[in-house]
Amino acid sequence: MRNRQLRRLGLLALPTVLALTSVGVPSAAQERAAGPARPDVARPNIVFVLGDDFGWTDLSSPLTNQGNANDFYETPTLERIARQGMAFDNAYASPNCAPTRAALLTGLYAPRPTNNIYLVDDLNRGGDDTLLVGPPQGLPDEDVALPAAAVTVGERLQGAGYTMGYLGKFHVAATPSDITTVHGFDENIGGTHAGAPGAYHAQNGTFVSQIGPELDAFAADYTQQYVDDNIKPYAHTTDPSALDALVGTDKHVSDALADATIDFVDRNKDDPFLAFLSTYAVHTPVGAKQARADLLAKYRAKTPGTGPSNPAYGALVEGLDQSVARVIEHLETTADPRRPGHKLADNTVVVFTGDNGGVGQFTDNGPLRGEKGELREGGLRVPLIAWSGNPALVDGNTVNHTPVYSADLHTTFASLAGARTPGARTPGARTPAGQPLDGVDLSGLFADASKELDRDALYWHLPGYLIDASRDQHPQSVIRSGRWKLLYNYEDRTWELYDLVADIGEGDNRAAREPQVVHRLGHKLIRWLDKLDAPLATLRDGHDPLSFTVSGDVYANGHTSHHRNETLVVEPGEEMPVVLTGPAAR
Numbered sequence: 001m002r003n004r005q006l007r008r009l010g011l012l013a014l015p016t017v018l019a020l021t022s023v024g025v026p027s028a029a030q031e032r033a034a035g036p037a038r039p040d041v042a043r044p045n046i047v048f049v050l051g052d053d054f055g056w057t058d059l060s061s062p063l064t065n066q067g068n069a070n071d072f073y074e075t076p077t078l079e080r081i082a083r084q085g086m087a088f089d090n091a092y093a094s095p096n097c098a099p100t101r102a103a104l105l106t107g108l109y110a111p112r113p114t115n116n117i118y119l120v121d122d123l124n125r126g127g128d129d130t131l132l133v134g135p136p137q138g139l140p141d142e143d144v145a146l147p148a149a150a151v152t153v154g155e156r157l158q159g160a161g162y163t164m165g166y167l168g169k170f171h172v173a174a175t176p177s178d179i180t181t182v183h184g185f186d187e188n189i190g191g192t193h194a195g196a197p198g199a200y201h202a203q204n205g206t207f208v209s210q211i212g213p214e215l216d217a218f219a220a221d222y223t224q225q226y227v228d229d230n231i232k233p234y235a236h237t238t239d240p241s242a243l244d245a246l247v248g249t250d251k252h253v254s255d256a257l258a259d260a261t262i263d264f265v266d267r268n269k270d271d272p273f274l275a276f277l278s279t280y281a282v283h284t285p286v287g288a289k290q291a292r293a294d295l296l297a298k299y300r301a302k303t304p305g306t307g308p309s310n311p312a313y314g315a316l317v318e319g320l321d322q323s324v325a326r327v328i329e330h331l332e333t334t335a336d337p338r339r340p341g342h343k344l345a346d347n348t349v350v351v352f353t354g355d356n357g358g359v360g361q362f363t364d365n366g367p368l369r370g371e372k373g374e375l376r377e378g379g380l381r382v383p384l385i386a387w388s389g390n391p392a393l394v395d396g397n398t399v400n401h402t403p404v405y406s407a408d409l410h411t412t413f414a415s416l417a418g419a420r421t422p423g424a425r426t427p428g429a430r431t432p433a434g435q436p437l438d439g440v441d442l443s444g445l446f447a448d449a450s451k452e453l454d455r456d457a458l459y460w461h462l463p464g465y466l467i468d469a470s471r472d473q474h475p476q477s478v479i480r481s482g483r484w485k486l487l488y489n490y491e492d493r494t495w496e497l498y499d500l501v502a503d504i505g506e507g508d509n510r511a512a513r514e515p516q517v518v519h520r521l522g523h524k525l526i527r528w529l530d531k532l533d534a535p536l537a538t539l540r541d542g543h544d545p546l547s548f549t550v551s552g553d554v555y556a557n558g559h560t561s562h563h564r565n566e567t568l569v570v571e572p573g574e575e576m577p578v579v580l581t582g583p584a585a586r
Contacts, residue, residue, distance in 0.1 A: 072302070
């Protein structure tokens with residue numbers, strides 16, 4: 001019993017990762033094993049909070065980042081729910097905003113042809129001199145947006161009788177109206193096709209054009225009553241006079257989104273609901289004008305931490321945390337009309353995560369290598385916390401080491417709601433047409449920390465460039481399986497292999513010393529790319545043809561082939577292949 005208690009509190013030595021044992025779409029048996037929620041719990045409400053650019057080490061909690069808590073930015077509420085709930089320290093997203101949102105909304109890997117989203121903007125953010133050229137992405141007109149045919153979590157839960165509210169940044173809609181007319185949300189409050197807020201404060205009671213006009217209903221200037229009721233109770237070590245000085249100033253978007261979320265909950269609590277709170281914080285612009293004045297003053301007066309200590313960024317981080325605090329307290333103090341004698345928190349699952357790694361200019365992803373926009377761990381790892389007032393929904397006081405991915409949350413929310421998904425039959429649920437899901441149901445894992453997921457690997461594919469002053473992302477594909485992470489570099493057809501248990505910073509390339517691991521995982525990666533019919537970057541026009549001799553498996557042009565000491569030639573405009581030397585995959 002003593003060891004069980006210590007293990008649940010994260011105080012007993014544990015392996016950094018748990019073994020992963022299967023791949024792809026979960027079978028019906030797998031979904032039943034991992035969820036849905038226990039039958040004695042009414043279909044729970046779901047509050048999902050997605051921090052924008054909120055990195056793995058941006059929390060003051062050590063539980064989601066293997067002890068690498070931030071010592072400058074303060075997140076007391078996220079620290080609390082990580083401690084009380086289930087904290088995941090091997091949670092992954094995509095390298096930046098748009099592909100993660102596509103995966104969350106559809107339950108599919110972002111590179112699947114039905115999503116076709118890899119990065120924000122385009123795949124050629126490396127200038128005109130790169131060796132390769134990335135393919136088009138997004139819709140045919142090159143908008144980085146979901147197609148109308150995509151079945152989103154909004155549609156899936158709508159079909160199961162949930163009221164769906166979207167609050168904040170959406171980004172992957174062709175038009176703002178698509179959020180409700182195409183993508184299954186009953187309400188959209190503040191979401192547009194834009195990827196950044198433009199400005200964090202309202203101006204004369206109106207937010208700027210990048211933020212949807214529906215949020216203007218919550219954009220009125222701060223009043224004394226608002227400050228007393230909604231800011232002072234959640235302020236920590238802040239000068240009271242600085243709080244009172246907010247009266248009469250412009251509303252911050254993080255506070256407005258908390259207002260809108262609480263309002264949505266109150267209007268829809270008679271029936272099950274999902275509130276998708278997609279914060280604009282902590283995305284750029286980051287500066288003194290974007291910070292709430294009281295928090296900016298607090299961080300300017302604070303002793304710098306051991307890493308980057310940007311006062312304006314710290315103000316955005318803690319402002320987001322205060323928004324979460326208000327929502328959590330509202331759930332804990334509001335009666336649940338569906339369960340007399342209980343509060344809403346007793347039948348609500350709250351999930352918090354980020355959409356990609358932190359931006360190196362403002363935060364420190366260490367000990368991870370890389371940052372937002374890169375396929376290194378610093379670009380992919382994010383915090384993930386599940387919390388509920390009901391232990392039947394979330395097995396609390398637990399640190400979970402299972403590698404999980406953004407698309408899993410789509411499948412998890414569908415399972416909690418009793419919505420039908422491919423491979424699982426839920427009597428009575430009405431949902432849109434089925435489609436295969438890459439996401440695995442985590443609801444059973446939330447409810448019982450002793451469960452394990454039956455999945456072999458996680459995958460990423462980025463057939464393009466993101467090169468700027470701090471980032472150097474070239475075309476790569478990646479597989480993470482158990483302790484191993486294998487990367488393929490398309491430009492020079494080389495492999496990198498890292499043991500993430502011993503080398504979380506990806507500093508020791510073990511590919512030459514572990515050829516069997518490279519072959520085993522390389523074959524899996526090639527099969528995954530082939531299954532997706534993944535497009536590859538092509539040799540730039542005007543470049544001389546490239547020729548090389550191959551003995552092994554090759555993936556290009558949508559299929560895999562095996563070659564024995566054959567010379568292959570890549571002409572300009574043709575795809576640069578994946579080449580894995582050695583015996584053919586069995």
